[in-house]
Amino acid sequence: xxxxxxxxxxxxxxxxxxxxxxxxxxxxxxxxxxxxxxxxxxxxxxxxxxxxxxxxxxxxxxxxxxxxxxxxxxxxxxxxxxxxxxxxxxxxxxxxxxxxxxxxxxxxxxxxxxxxxxxxxxxxxxxxxxxxxxxxxxxxxxxxxxxxxxxxxxxxxxxxxxxxxxxxxxxxxxxxxxxxxxxxxxxxxxxxxxxxxxxxxxxxxxxxxxxxxxxxxxxxxxxxxxxxxxxxxxxxxxxxxxxxxxxxxxxxxxxxxxxxxxxxxxxxxxxxxxxxxxxxxxxxxxxxxxxxxxxxxxxxxxxxxxxxxxxxxxxxxxxxxxxxxxxxxxxxxxxxxxxxxxxxxxxxxxxxxxxxxxxxxxxxxxxxxxxxxxxxxxxxxxxxxxxxxxxxxxxxxxxxxxxxxxxxxxxxxxxxxxxxxxxxxxxxxxxxxxxxxxxxxxxxxxxxxxxxxxxxxxxxxxxxxxxxxxxxxxxxxxxxxxxxxxxxxxxxxxxxxxxxxxxxxxxxxxxxxxxxxxxxxxxxxxxxxxxxxxxxxxxxxxxxxxxxxxxxxxxxxxxxxxxxxxxxxxxxxxxxx
Numbered sequence: 194x195x196x197x198x199x200x201x202x203x204x205x206x207x208x209x210x211x212x213x214x215x216x217x218x219x220x221x222x223x224x225x226x227x228x229x230x231x232x233x234x235x236x237x238x239x240x241x242x243x244x245x246x247x248x249x250x251x252x253x254x255x256x257x258x259x260x261x262x263x264x265x266x267x268x269x270x271x272x273x274x275x276x277x278x279x280x281x282x283x284x285x286x287x288x289x290x291x292x293x294x295x296x297x298x299x300x301x302x303x304x305x306x307x308x309x310x311x312x313x314x315x316x317x318x319x320x321x322x323x324x325x326x327x328x329x330x331x332x333x334x335x336x337x338x339x340x341x342x343x344x345x346x347x348x349x350x351x352x353x354x355x356x357x358x359x360x361x362x363x364x365x366x367x368x369x370x371x372x373x374x375x376x377x378x379x380x381x382x383x384x385x386x387x388x389x390x391x392x393x394x395x396x397x398x399x400x401x402x403x404x405x406x407x408x409x410x411x412x413x414x415x416x417x418x419x420x421x422x423x424x425x426x427x428x429x430x431x432x433x434x435x436x437x438x439x440x441x442x443x444x445x446x447x448x449x450x451x452x453x454x455x456x457x458x459x460x461x462x463x464x465x466x467x468x469x470x471x472x473x474x475x476x477x478x479x480x481x482x483x484x485x486x487x488x489x490x491x492x493x494x495x496x497x498x499x500x501x502x503x504x505x506x507x508x509x510x511x512x513x514x515x516x517x518x519x520x521x522x523x524x525x526x527x528x529x530x531x532x533x534x535x536x537x538x539x540x541x542x543x544x545x546x547x548x549x550x551x552x553x554x555x556x557x558x559x560x561x562x563x564x565x566x567x568x569x570x571x572x573x574x575x576x577x578x579x580x581x582x583x584x585x586x587x588x589x590x591x592x593x594x595x596x597x598x599x600x601x602x603x604x605x606x607x608x609x610x611x612x613x614x615x616x617x618x619x620x621x622x623x624x625x626x627x628x629x630x631x632x633x634x635x636x637x638x639x640x641x642x643x644x645x646x647x648x649x650x651x652x653x654x655x656x657x658x659x660x661x662x663x664x665x666x667x668x669x670x671x672x673x674x675x676x677x678x679x680x681x682x683x684x685x686x687x688x689x690x691x692x693x694x695x696x697x698x699x700x701x702x703x704x705x706x707x708x709x710x711x712x713x714x715x716x717x718x719x720x721x722x723x724x725x726x727x728x729x730x731x732x733x734x735x736x737x738x739x740x741x742x743x744x745x746x747x748x749x750x751x752x753x754x755x756x757x758x759x760x761x762x763x764x765x766x767x768x769x770x
Contacts, residue, residue: 196528200347203308214300217293218360222367224286229371229503230263231279305351309344312531316340319535337420338413339534343527372503375496379482386474393466397459404456406526411449418445475501543624550623550631553712553743555616556580557602562611564597571597572766575611579759584735584744586757594766595747596637599715602745604628633706633742637718639698641690647682649701654708661708668737669704670730671697696727703734714738716746720753728752 204211316339372380422438482500485492557579564572572594579585587595600606601613604625612619620628642649650662662682666672677697678684690698699719706714716735720728728750735744736756746753754760762769 207304214297217297221290221293224290228286335413335417338416343531390470402526408452408456411452415445547624550627558614560612562608565609575768583758584739585759586754587747587761588749589763593763599747633711633714635716637721639702641686643688646684653705665704665707669700714744720750
């Protein structure tokens with residue numbers, strides 16, 4: 194229930210609008226109550242063949258008051274005129290009810306979308322501040338599922354909170370008040386049936402929550418597999434893994450289908466069971482009331498008619514509350530996953546007292562840096578110093594921890610122990626954005642937007658003019674006398690840069706990193722999967738950058754180690770002297 198209260202906290206900003214929707218709902222209830230009494234008056238008139246005269250007996254004060262309202266509406270000069278006025282009143286009540294409900298739906302929709310915007314924005318903002326270790330827990334498809342699949346359930350919970358939680362009890366109390374004013378005995382019988390129904394609703398709710406959470410996890414798993422495959426489709430095809438991927442996806446899809454079928458059956462059976470119990474309650478009430486009318490003659494006939502007409506009015510909120518309970522249990526399964534992400538620790542969000550990163554003047558020092566995640570130590574007790582304007586190559590076998598070390602230097606993740614100091618100040622004291630703006634980061638697999646060369650460069654520095662763009666392209670050996678790209682800056686690069694060569698992709702990412710004039714470059718395997726010619730070009734670029742910047746390169750490429758001022762070897766997460 195803690196998660197449900199957390200959902201409700203998002204509604205505090207909209208208290209005024211929610212109160213207005215409640216007023217609208219109360220007006221609808223009043224119109225429904227008047228309609229029931231007028232309908233009962235019609236039936237009584239038809240059965241007795243007489244004018245309605247409800248003032249001849251009093252069962253309860255509330256019932257008597259409602260009788261007088263119906264009497265004034267239906268007591269006309271002729272039976273047909275009475276019928277005409279009654280029909281017009283019922284029609285007006287129906288039109289007003291429809292108008293009120295549509296307006297309430299509009300208000301609900303506005304609130305819901307604003308709350309969903311807030312929840313999704315909080316999730317996205319939190320994601321942007323999580324360190325990169327969160328990707329070990331969540332695949333891209335699973336995160337997508339949280340943003341759209343689970344928020345659908347949150348939407349249902351919000352509607353329930355605004356409407357059913359408040360209005361259905363009021364609707365139920367109004368119906369019960371009218372029923373008690375007619376016959377306390379029959380009303381107690383009705384409440385006994387409702388109590389039995391509540392018990393079965395609780396059992397069904399438990400089962401629905403369990404299956405709903407299992408279903409969401411399997412949907413996220415299938416989405417995760419799909420996005421993972423799409424991101425590495427070339428790898429799968431190059432290794433002839435098409436049949437393996439098809440078989441894997443088919444198994445996950447079948448498992449999802451089985452869970453979805455179980456969910457559908459339980460989700461359909463539970464409301465039907467509740468409905469049947471209400472029908473049983475109505476039949477029992479009709480028999481008991483009929484016995485009092487025809488045998489004991491202790492209950493007026495029109496009182497039984499009103500009781501029967503009021504039973505759906507009372508049972509509807511009970512059904513709605515039962516349905517509310519089921520949807521709450523289902524919503525909690527989604528809320529648990531959403532709030533699980535929002536509560537995910539490992540945030541790289543700036544500290545409250547963080548300051549702008551100053552200019553790099555002297556050295557970067559790693560002091561006893563250890564990094565562990567989920568009980569697995571990746572780096573252990575790493576200490577070394579990086580002087581300004583030097584070329585440092587960190588080398589070692591795959592899995593040694595080179596990329597993790599660069600991620601620590603970039604501030605993407607934070608040391609479990611130890612510290613990284615820039616000119617004597619821990620980089621955790623700097624604002625992350627200002628620190629990374631002093632870095633030029635080039636990763637092993639170039640990531641480019643599916644747009645033009647120009648737009649890919651401007652993504653790093655939107656205010657850069659054409660002269661600046663051409664200058665960084667020249668520095669990256671992509672523009673000599675003319676641009677190597679066929680359409681110059683307006684050349685499309687394609688999805689993941691498929692329209693240009695591997696060497697051009699890597700040099701374009703270097704050009705993009707150059708736009709902010711970084712004082713430190715972090716490069717992760719910049720020559721991986723490149724031919725000799727492109728390796729030479731990358732090495733030439735690195736040598737030219739070293740004149741003004743410090744370069745920290747993770748690579749096992751001997752071609753780059755030859756130009757290093759300092760070599761640092763890492764094996765199994767440890768520094769090798």
